[in-house]
Amino acid sequence: MFTRLLQQSFRRDWRRKLLAIFTIVLATTLMTALASLSIDVGDKMAREMKAYGSNIKVVPKSDSIPLTIGGVNYNPLSGRDYLNEADLPKIKDIFWRNNITGLTPFLTLPVTLGSAEDDHVPLIGTYFHKLMPVEGFDNFFTGVTVTHPFWQVTGTWPEEDSLDQVLVGETLAERQGLKPGATLTLTSAEGKSRNVTVSGIVEASEEEAGGIVAPLALAQDLAGLSGKVGSVSVSALTIPENSLSRKARSDPSSLDAQQYDTWYCSAYVSAIVHQIEEALPNASARPIWQVADSEGVVIGKIQLLMAVVALAAFASSAMAISSLLNTSVMERSREIGLMKALGASEAAILSLFLGEAVIIGIIGGLIGAALGAGLSQIIGLTVFGATITFPGVVVLVVVIASILIALAGSVLPSRTIAALAPVETLYGRR
């Protein structure tokens, strides 16, 4: 009986139902687009926090003083202080030494190519696959092949510690027309120069694309900084962050003795960072959260704005549904009066209208989710320049939200139903 009444209501009054569905579609499209953007970034951040591996960047302490204004680093000490290459094995000597899978030093300096005086390019000195002498590990090979496995080389990697072989970034290679086997003359600001062969073209991140990647020894020689490195990238096997490690990350001294022990003896990235700083006194280490440091900052700031917009959409469409339903209740007042006269309880009549509202909500929500998924891709492309992975949970959230819209819209009509007296409606007085 219940389903038959519902079917009839939809068949007889499909125009108004369509209008109600359309109202909900408008609101949910907006909600889906905003929610999927935010949830996509949130999921990526959560994955990053829950990953079982982390990257840590170690720099000299003076480099870590934040003095960045408008994205430009104004720290006068930046690049003036160095770490000692001889200290690097100390990183493999901390409590969680076995969890350090690799460490790669970097030393960057500007050089000029050949005769072109004005053509400054960055030269990045590093390890490729170097055997590092570490107490207790007889064959600890480390370098970018371990810590940066996404680097792709066309040609061959340079010989470790050689002074005459380099890799060239893909953008630079294209601009200068360099191929593996070409020769270059590199001249540093200190006036030192070296003739080198290009052993390969490297595809890596943005920084390396326009520069030259060389063995660390060559960079040190050109810069006149023997035994010095600018920064170190460390890869470590870690366990996901939790409330204890978050508390420790903000201030290790806020932990009591037992919490400190638990934290120190767990492989949290914050504990490993802390231990690296203990091992290298003049260094500052911090975990690299790629998503959290870029998109996460943007989304975190506009999250409240999104919530307000979504709430406004929710409220306005609930009001629209409310007025639509109210008209339909008034129109069907005789039917309602008849049902009451036959002994239907208020709850039974109300459930009829709520059932309508829920069906409208589900249909509208599903259509809105589909449209919103498309809209979010457009926003993703224009704002972040990348498509977003549509999080499936959004469909669930949006359908629930639209059912709630429909239910919120039925609050007033239900009061109208309660107020209808069978006698009055059947005589046509209302």
Added chain:
Amino acid sequence: MSFYLADMFRAFGPATFIAALYAGLLLKAARTTLAAEERLRRHLTFIAVPALIAGIAIGAFAFFWADGAAALTEAKMVMEGACLAAALLAILSAPFALRFSAARFVALPIFALLVAILTAQAALVFADDTTTHALTATSVLNTELILNVLAVVIAAAALGAFAAAVSHAASRTPLIGLGLLVLAVLIEAAVWGGDVMLGLLQVGWLQVTSARVSLVAKADYYAEAAVYAELVLALILGAAFLLRAPRPAVLSDDLAGQARTERRKLKAFALGERRWFRGLAAAMTFIVASMLYYDLYASQPPRLSEATPVSVDDQGTVRIPIDQVKDGTLHRFAYVSSDGHRVRFFLINRFDAEHVAIGVVYDACMICGDKGYIQRGNEIICIACNVRIFVPSIGKAGGCNPIPLKHEEANGDIVIAQLELEKGARFFSEVVSTDVTDPVTGEPLVNTDAPFSFEFEGRTYYFTGEDSYDAFRDAPEKYSHEPLAPARVSWQPED
């Protein structure tokens, strides 16, 4: 998500059941007409909602106020003492409310009190349970956060439906409802009583005796099962309600007029009762299914792969061919020491097929104990702390790495001396029955049946009687074997 669902039911389920039973008895007490019942139902709902909110606020406040484990124990103790008092008040007032309709003016405030206090206690327990399961990994909205919040909302809705159905069923079968209320309170009283006693022991208001500690331990042990016991009571209530409910009458054509109308009303009533029963059954099925899913499946730790038993050859060594273990997977073995400890160790190739270097280690960690390690894909994981172990480092001490086991390589075999495996006994707590001898009398006995045991220098000794135990304890050096570990040094921290 499944944790939040199950824990909501575990924390709030018993409170909901008790409060709903009491509400059902009140409904029965006031029922003179259908309209009066409906009015009271509304009253009860209007009382329950603010009481619920107040209870949650009290519980949350108590949780945030209680900074540290000791304060939390005290807060729980006070809360559970209050629960005991409120539940007792409810049980005492229920018969009067059933008998005299005027008693409901006392019973309604008691209902409000009951709901508020039970909710506050449940909220405190829930807040405490969930500290170890982060609601979210980051402050930005994400899938995990939404699912966890959704789980809480769904659980609250299911509990609401459960409460409505239970109170309806109890109002139809008031005597059974009263009996079940007493039983439900008794079950919870055992749990709360145990906790209160633990609190009193910890605070020092009660003297610690072995009988009291044993009582507290038993209460704590069975506390996990309490919610299932409550659900069994709910099942009994449902069954009683179904038996009491009238069967839907058949409308025959020869009935007419007033009689037919009456029959139709009866049929509508019976169908309505059926609907209530189905609602109760659906809510209970959902609650039981989500709790069982978590308890039997989702919360189970990963299982260790089977350990191959090893035997010692006549030279006192265990030999394992390298070819058998160099495929890069974890090969677990077990050795039973002379005092019955099951010593697990594993072998794994630390590099690849061309560079064979076998790591030989105990299946235990200096920090995490003997929970063991499992292999998932290419990763070796410590079960206890979830750390991924860097495979090339297996065989080296430090961090959460497995404890190295001394061994040699000879003729393509890994050779482990029996003495080394005996030394590993102190890392493992699992004991299997084995034949041992009493070091004092020389009598043979089975270790797991021995009435007395004593640990000395890394070995466990078993005794047939108190006399030999005392003799050994007074002069262990006289009877013991060659030491496996330095004698335990007792260390008193300076306070």
